[in-house]
Amino acid sequence: MKQGTFASRPRKRRPKKGAKSPQxxxxxxxxxxxxGxxxxxxxxLDGALYFAPDTVPGDRITARVxxxxxxxHVLEDIVRHEDGPTRIRPFCGHAGACGGCVAQHMSDAAYRLWKVERIGEALTRRGLGDVEIEPLVTTPLGARRRLTLSAVRRGGKVSLGFNARRAHRVVDLEGCPLAAPALCALFAPLRDLFAALAREGLALDKAVQVLLTACDGGLDAVFRASCAPNLNMRQRLVDFAARFDLARVSWDNADGAGPEAIVVHREPYMTFAGTxxxxxxxxxxxxxxxGxxxxxxxxxxxxGGAARIAELYCGMGSFTFALAQIAPVFAVEGFAPAVRALERAAGRAGLGGMIRAxxxxxxxAPLDARELKRFDTVVFDPPRAGAAAQAAALAHGAARTIVAVSCNPATFARDARILVDGGYALQSLTPIDQFAYSAHVELVAGFAKK
Structure with a gap:
């Protein structure tokens, strides 16, 4: 079998989670x-399939099933006796333990091939394997502007970092080479903050999370826990925001009401196409x-050449304002605060005539064929679950061009099959490595009405 490629195998019934085997x-x-x-x-081996984490083709190993x-079956306690030709030394000391990365041990060429073939295999399974896949677009180290960190206390010590691979254990980190330096600088202070919050009553026997974002307008932090902060915890958060110059600190206690702003020093914002x-x-x-x-x-x-664009799953306008430089845009999104932010920004920029949301x-409630008649071009960027219902409606529409953005090759391939069966031709595809060294890969693909 060719090194660095996927193994094609039939789908099998999944065993129950945690199920044991005689092996x-x-x-x-x-x-x-x-x-994989x-x-x-x-x-x-002997008709069975085994998964060997942190290995490359050609590695000769002894392992426990x-x-x-x-x-x-997952192989554990792996001992390498001989390294495969595409193995390199990981650049992070936590590689193999931290679940954030799975591919630091692959050579650059093998890594790029693997990412592209993840898409190719998904397309092939849907009978779309002949599409042109362009070279992988990579993103540099230190570029991640958003991270979700977990904090937990074990034996009186607070650990802060990412979950271990396929485990709920938190790997304690001082930083991450993939993350923006401004985010890395908060790792140690956040660990101390969580220890202080625990002393004020925050339960850390189960992991509590914080979503960090390096905005154009400063750092934003959203804490996620199963309880609301008491008065002392709130004061700790206010002091932390002041000391480390955070633009905003919010708290989401999972009650369905959404995050509550604890302190806002200034508005966190992003800039999209100058807006x-x-x-x-x-x-x-x-x-x-x-990315x-x-x-x-x-x-x-x-x-290019679009007359009217429908942008579906538009979020807060990451692409909307760039599209509005080409043609009028009708932007649709299910998260109301994002739509309100987009509308306010468009109004302030004098783009009310070019952007409607x-x-x-x-x-x-996908846009149906009647509603889609107004647009010659549709762009859609759904979450990982894809957009099966909307793709079915698009397949019956008359748009000249459809552009899909996806972070999940499997659901993209499913939706692409729907569009192709509806009379569209899948054209070239651009893979983008937004989540470097993870198993995730982003893509942009174009469809043209036949």
Whole structure:
């Protein structure tokens, strides 16, 4: 089997989570054959499939057979006797333990191939394997402007970082080489803050999260816990925001009401195509400015000549304002605060005649063929679950051009199959590595009416 490629295998019934197998605990000797979709090395032995984390094709290993997962078994306690030709030394000391990255041990060429083939395999499964996939667009280290960190206390010590791979254990970190320096600088102070909040009554026996965003207008933090902050906790948060110059600190206690602003020193905002847009508390944002620019450019070169654009799942306008430089845009999004922020920004920028926005749950109420008649071009950027209902409506529409943005190759391929069956041709596809060294990959693809 060719090194660095996917193994095609039939779908099997998934075992129950945590289910054990008679093979559990048995040791095997094997050579890793290829890389799977989640970044594990794959081994086929005696008719069984095994997943070997942190390995590359050509690694010769001895390992213990662990729990069943995804039609195979996870290998544990892996000992490498010989390294495969594409193995390199990870640049982060937490690689292999931290669940944020799964591919730092791959050479650059092998890594790029793996990311592209993740998309190719998903398309092939839907009978769309002949589409042109362009070279992977990468993003640099230190570019991530948004992180979700977890904090938990064990044995009197607070750990802050990301979850371990396939585990609820938090890997304690001092920083992350993928993250913006301004975010890394908060790791140690946040650990101390969580310890102080615990002394004031915050339960840390289970992980509490904080969403950090490096905005154009300063740092934004949203704490997520199962309880509301008491008065002493609020004072700790106010003091922390003042000491480290955070633009805003909010608290979301999962009661369904959304985050509460604890302190706002100034409005956190992002700038899209020269237009300043206020960041809604907890609102969606592309992971990096570099990734956002790459996606915007890939969309723009596919919608040239558009007369009227429908932008679906528009968020707070990451692409809306760039699209409005091409043609009038009807922007639709289900998260009301994002739509309000977009509308206010468009009004302040004098773009009310070019941008119209609507709050709408497109999964439950997609734009139908009658509504879509007004637009010759449609851009849609759904969440990971994709946009099956909206894709079905688009397949019956008359738009000349459709551009899809996706962070999930599997659901993209499903939606692409719907569009192709409805009379569209899937044209070139741009893969974008927004989430470097993870198993995730972003893509932008164009469809043309036949």
């Amino acid at each position: 559990d605990g048995r040791k095997i000797d094997a050579e890793v054959e290829t890389i 979709g989640q970044g594990d090395g794959l081994v086929h 662990g729990a069943a997962r995804g039609g195979g 300043r847009v206020a960041l809604p508390q907890g609102g969606f944002l592309q992971a990096s400015a570099e 956002e620019r790459a996606i915007t450019a890939a969309i723009a070169r596919r919608v 609507e709050v709408r749950d497109l999964d439950r």
